[in-house]
Amino acid sequence: MKTLKDLYYSKDHEWVKVEGDKAYIGITDFAQNALGDIVYVELPEVEDEFELGDAFGVVESVKAASDINMPIDGKIIEVNDDLEDEPELVNTEPYENWIVSIEILDDTQIDELLSAEEYEKFCEEEA
Amino acid sequence: MDNLKKTALFEVYDDFGAKVVDYSGWALPVEFEGIIPEHESVRKDAGIFDVSHMGEIEVKGEKSEDFIQYIATNDISKLKDNQVMYSFMCYPDGGIVDDLLIYKFSSKHFLLVVNASNTEKDYQWLVENNIYDVDIDNTSSQYAQFAVQGPKAQKILQRMTDYDLSSIKFFFSKKDIYIDGVNVLISRTGYTGEDGFEIYLSPNDAPKLWKSILSQGKVDGIKPIGLGARDTLRFEASLPLYGNEISKEITPLEAGFGFFVKLGKENFIGKDKLVKEKAEGSNRKLIGFEMLDRGIPRHGYPVIYKDEEIGVVTTGYYSPTLKKNIGLALIKSNTVNMDGEIQIAIRKKTKRAKVISKKFYTKNYKK
Numbered sequence: 001m002k003t004l005k006d007l008y009y010s011k012d013h014e015w016v017k018v019e020g021d022k023a024y025i026g027i028t029d030f031a032q033n034a035l036g037d038i039v040y041v042e043l044p045e046v047e048d049e050f051e052l053g054d055a056f057g058v059v060e061s062v063k064a065a066s067d068i069n070m071p072i073d074g075k076i077i078e079v080n081d082d083l084e085d086e087p088e089l090v091n092t093e094p095y096e097n098w099i100v101s102i103e104i105l106d107d108t109q110i111d112e113l114l115s116a117e118e119y120e121k122f123c124e125e126e127a
Numbered sequence: 128m129d130n131l132k133k134t135a136l137f138e139v140y141d142d143f144g145a146k147v148v149d150y151s152g153w154a155l156p157v158e159f160e161g162i163i164p165e166h167e168s169v170r171k172d173a174g175i176f177d178v179s180h181m182g183e184i185e186v187k188g189e190k191s192e193d194f195i196q197y198i199a200t201n202d203i204s205k206l207k208d209n210q211v212m213y214s215f216m217c218y219p220d221g222g223i224v225d226d227l228l229i230y231k232f233s234s235k236h237f238l239l240v241v242n243a244s245n246t247e248k249d250y251q252w253l254v255e256n257n258i259y260d261v262d263i264d265n266t267s268s269q270y271a272q273f274a275v276q277g278p279k280a281q282k283i284l285q286r287m288t289d290y291d292l293s294s295i296k297f298f299f300s301k302k303d304i305y306i307d308g309v310n311v312l313i314s315r316t317g318y319t320g321e322d323g324f325e326i327y328l329s330p331n332d333a334p335k336l337w338k339s340i341l342s343q344g345k346v347d348g349i350k351p352i353g354l355g356a357r358d359t360l361r362f363e364a365s366l367p368l369y370g371n372e373i374s375k376e377i378t379p380l381e382a383g384f385g386f387f388v389k390l391g392k393e394n395f396i397g398k399d400k401l402v403k404e405k406a407e408g409s410n411r412k413l414i415g416f417e418m419l420d421r422g423i424p425r426h427g428y429p430v431i432y433k434d435e436e437i438g439v440v441t442t443g444y445y446s447p448t449l450k451k452n453i454g455l456a457l458i459k460s461n462t463v464n465m466d467g468e469i470q471i472a473i474r475k476k477t478k479r480a481k482v483i484s485k486k487f488y489t490k491n492y493k494k
Contacts, residue, residue, distance in 0.1 A: 036146075036158060036161055036162055036355070037161050037162055037163045039163075039423065039445035040421070040422070040423050040445065040452075042421075042422070042474075058474070060423050060445075061162075062162040062163060062355060062359060062444065062445060062447070063157065063162065063355050064425075065423065065425060084421065
């Protein structure tokens with residue numbers, strides 16, 4: 001299982017990369033591996049607003065559909081259209097292929113997210 | 128996993144990288160390498176499936192043939208010794224108890240192979256309807272079962288036996304064949320739409336033979352295959368799954384499997400209802416469809432036509448062979464025609480789809 005030091009992680013297996021008041025969100029290597037071959041990613045619309053814990057999109061593997069949840073409150077700035085035609089990018093490079101970028105609406109929530117080290121420990125305990 | 132039933136192969140799953148899940152109370156591998164590569168291996172080369180969870184029920188006795196005729200919808204009267212037949216067992220109201228393979232060894236000895244989750248229910252059903260006083264035994268625990276499927280299945284197994292496997296015709300079986308020194312019952316049957324075999328053996332021999340088939344078939348690309356690809360393969364070949372396309376609430380005629388219901392037979396459970404349904408026409412029918420919009424249809428999603436909910440998706444997938452999102456759905460008859468447009472309610476949105484032939488994949492059987 002791969003993690004990157006400069007990212008934040010949620011217990012729902014999303015990663016967050018913070019750049020000022022903007023953040024990129026994707027799913028972790030652990031999540032893509034657990035899901036298996038990803039064949040579809042359902043994306044939200046730009047301008048949609050979501051609160052922490054809301055399902056903002058869906059990743060579908062051959063077998064099942066799984067919600068992707070908001071790790072912090074945010075308003076969608078961009079969606080990664082590449083995933084519409086190549087959803088398997090999430091499997092091959094989960095940290096390169098963000099799913100959405102958001103405007104951070106409450107930056108205090110970032111402190112509640114896990115560090116790479118904490119997330120690795122969380123996954124080990126969950127397994 | 129501790130409280131789940133395990134096949135004789137449970138101990139070796141790990142060596143092959145299995146992801147094990149709870150499947151109807153059994154600990155079984157959903158995938159090894161991944162559903163898509165496994166699916167492609169079976170279509171292109173070969174795959175081996177552990178299907179030891181399937182149920183085996185043996186019927187013996189003087190009137191075995193009469194009994195099987197009574198409980199099955201298909202006509203076994205023309206079945207030769209060692210021939211195999213696919214059939215349904217129905218309730219009096221035409222709903223399906225189970226689908227099964229009927230192996231005839233002689234007119235006094237049959238083996239019924241049934242769905243794992245239905246085994247106990249089927250056994251009880253047979254016992255309750257035993258009007259011919261036959262011996263009925265649930266012998267499931269005495270058998271491990273593998274399916275070796277794919278265009279190279281015969282080539283791989285032939286290397287491991289002196290018996291000429293090409294002499295086993297489609298839907299025939301042969302007892303006391305030795306594969307790599309292991310005594311097996313083998314039949315040219317399967318659930319993938321490909322040529323291949325199903326092998327029944329003692330659970331004690333199962334881990335050894337599993338490993339040896341994988342090792343000796345490696346040059347031909349054989350791989351272990353999980354339940355995930357088993358489902359995508361059978362779905363592309365439009366083979367039904369109990370609980371999806373067929374169930375207690377669905378008749379074989381509604382599901383489009385009238386071929387396996389021989390209404391000319393003297394008597395069988397469900398006959399009156401099915402004769403009536405045939406004459407009057409079924410209220411529902413099973414259709415195939417392809418998504419026009421993006422989105423994957425899944426089991427249970429509503430089907431909509433002209434703002435009316437007309438049915439439900441029974442199975443839907445991204446098809447690894449067709450590279451499209453396709454599905455099967457049970458809908459009200461006389462609503463939408465072939466090539467007609469329907470909608471599938473996927474989460475909060477409705478997505479466009481088009482009715483297409485259920486023959487998603489042309490079966491590759493050797494007959």
